Amino acid sequence: MTTLSLAMAAVVAVLYSVGFYLLLQRSLMRVLLGVVVLGHGANLLLQLAGGPPGRPPILDGSTDTAGMADPLPQALALTAVVITFAMTTYLLALGYRSWVLVGHDEVQDDLEDRRIARRRTVKASMGEELVDRGDEAGVDPGSAAASDDPVAQAPAGDRT
Structure with a gap:
């Protein structure tokens, strides 16, 4: 069984709190930065959940699974990177369009x-x-x- 270091848990907590704080702002650029920071926090959390590095799971011909690395968190982190990239490009397009139409990127009250x-x-x-x-x-x-x-x-x- 692996243990999670307190320092890494604190880094993940800070990334999540800063990301959520930025998501609640009115400026689209701050929302964009919040999505990026939250994506980095999710990637770090997924890598921490995977545990320490181990032997490659497929390349080795042995059936002993005790020392093998878990490939699922790595695959989930790769998926999270792609989703964060897609959200970043979408929010950049929204921010640019808002800047062109209104002259600023702040969301108006309805x-x-x-x-x-x-x-x-x-x-x-x-x-x-x-x-x-x-x-x-x-x-x-x-x-x-x-x-x-x-x-x-x-x-x-x-x-x-």
Whole structure:
């Protein structure tokens, strides 16, 4: 049985925590860096799970499996590298497209989501049932037409 060193466990914990922190940021470049750091943490964790290096599993003709290396963590790490590369290229494309269209790579708040969250919070604090009034009128309950909120009903150019 192999033991995991405390230093390597700490490195994996730091990589995962930094990766998740960066994933929760609003900038797409920070999200990209979070994916990369998280991918490195996953690769290191998979290699640590494989245990210490051993003899090649296939090249040796003996049937003694005690000293052979486990090939599964190596295959999983290779798969994780490919997935991380694909996610990196996709996020780079999103960041570039956002930079070209908007001039920055920061993700904007959705005004409709904020309005719905504010409305649900007010109704829940008053103890009302959370049913939208647009249901019986044939109006989408989440749309601005079904709300009493003047910010949601204002034209897009008037919102500040």
